[in-house]
Amino acid sequence: MTDTVAQAPKTEIGKLMQDESLAHLLHYPKVGDVVNGTVIAVGRNEIRIDIGGLAVGLVRGPELDPSMHLTVGDDVEATVIELDNEFGELELSLKGADRKKSWDKLRELMGINDPVSVKVLEANKGGLIIRIEGVGGFLPVSQLSPENYPRVNGGEKGKILEKLKSLVGTNIDVKIIDVNEENDKLIVSEKAVWETKQVTVLSKYKPGDKVEGDVTAVTDFGAFVRFDENLEGLVHISEIAWQRIDHPRDVLKIGDHVAAEIINIDGSKIFLSMKKLVDDPWRSVSDRFKVNQMVKGRVLKINPFGLFVELDPDIHGLAHISELSAKPVKDVNEIARVGDEFDFRVVSIDPENHRLGLSLKKQ
Numbered sequence: 001m002t003d004t005v006a007q008a009p010k011t012e013i014g015k016l017m018q019d020e021s022l023a024h025l026l027h028y029p030k031v032g033d034v035v036n037g038t039v040i041a042v043g044r045n046e047i048r049i050d051i052g053g054l055a056v057g058l059v060r061g062p063e064l065d066p067s068m069h070l071t072v073g074d075d076v077e078a079t080v081i082e083l084d085n086e087f088g089e090l091e092l093s094l095k096g097a098d099r100k101k102s103w104d105k106l107r108e109l110m111g112i113n114d115p116v117s118v119k120v121l122e123a124n125k126g127g128l129i130i131r132i133e134g135v136g137g138f139l140p141v142s143q144l145s146p147e148n149y150p151r152v153n154g155g156e157k158g159k160i161l162e163k164l165k166s167l168v169g170t171n172i173d174v175k176i177i178d179v180n181e182e183n184d185k186l187i188v189s190e191k192a193v194w195e196t197k198q199v200t201v202l203s204k205y206k207p208g209d210k211v212e213g214d215v216t217a218v219t220d221f222g223a224f225v226r227f228d229e230n231l232e233g234l235v236h237i238s239e240i241a242w243q244r245i246d247h248p249r250d251v252l253k254i255g256d257h258v259a260a261e262i263i264n265i266d267g268s269k270i271f272l273s274m275k276k277l278v279d280d281p282w283r284s285v286s287d288r289f290k291v292n293q294m295v296k297g298r299v300l301k302i303n304p305f306g307l308f309v310e311l312d313p314d315i316h317g318l319a320h321i322s323e324l325s326a327k328p329v330k331d332v333n334e335i336a337r338v339g340d341e342f343d344f345r346v347v348s349i350d351p352e353n354h355r356l357g358l359s360l361k362k363q
Helices: 012-017 020-025 097-112 157-165 191-202 281-288
Strands: 034-042 046-051 055-060 075-082 090-093 116-119 122-124 127-132 135-140 171-180 185-189 210-219 222-227 231-236 257-266 269-273 294-303 306-310 316-320 341-350 355-359
Touching: 034 055, 055 075, 097 135, 097 171, 116 127, 122 157, 127 185, 171 191, 185 191, 191 231, 210 231, 231 257, 316 341
Parallel strands: 055 090, 135 185, 231 269, 316 355
Antiparallel strands: 034 046, 034 075, 046 055, 075 090, 116 171, 122 127, 127 135, 171 185, 210 222, 210 257, 222 231, 257 269, 294 306, 294 341, 306 316, 341 355
């Protein structure tokens, strides 16, 4: 303690408590005792604890435990280091033998590997703050279950944090995956609990099986589909349809009921394909289109290197910038706009790679 505190005059109750017989009579704690109490105030560098209505204790400065994220109403154990500080309160420490017990218990829980229910106390851009056995812990975003993982288009940090904050105050089941007392590090995983639950259900499935489920999220790279007993698989953008699509939301939305085929199972990760359940229209493309054939097409998208063209709902082709005019073209936008229709000439067909080349140039 500081010299100021040590030299402060004792209060009347402090003087009375110097009488050990009286202290025993009142069940008043002594220096070195471990007391139980309830947090009644949290300051920037101190907290106050009510010791069963008998006294108020103060924990401050170096006696705080940085791994503990305490809030008003929390029950804690603390060690008495002074009976009477300058405020007439007990001076307490959270760095006592009870902390050793907590870390021992955490190691035991990690060894058992059973789920532990925790309350989410805070959220930051990296994950969630929790507490187990009085020790503050961290649940990284990467260790959230699919149900709570913040799938945000574009990965906007502000929206991710907003979704994480919506979990504050809720209870979730986690497994302890790292305990490091020396570095005050406790890491937990919700995903580990989810993966354990999936093992039994996943054993029923293998690649090639067909499933039906509901779209739960649509991202830049694909869509997630939930089926069976809360299993969830990813349909990558390349597996949604045979034709080229710019974004999964152009084809799917949350809540859509879809059918898909399991194409791979990697641990707890399930990969699905919707297009596998539909005949590949490119298999018969050579029967419908021939090189030098004139076809009508609608411009779907304009890129610096050419025009993406829809010939029918299943077959799309590319008119490269070099095939748009007999003269050099500097800006594709000078040739066409999205929605424009032209008569194109088929210049190449590659069914295996799903490519069809088109031209606006006259022969």
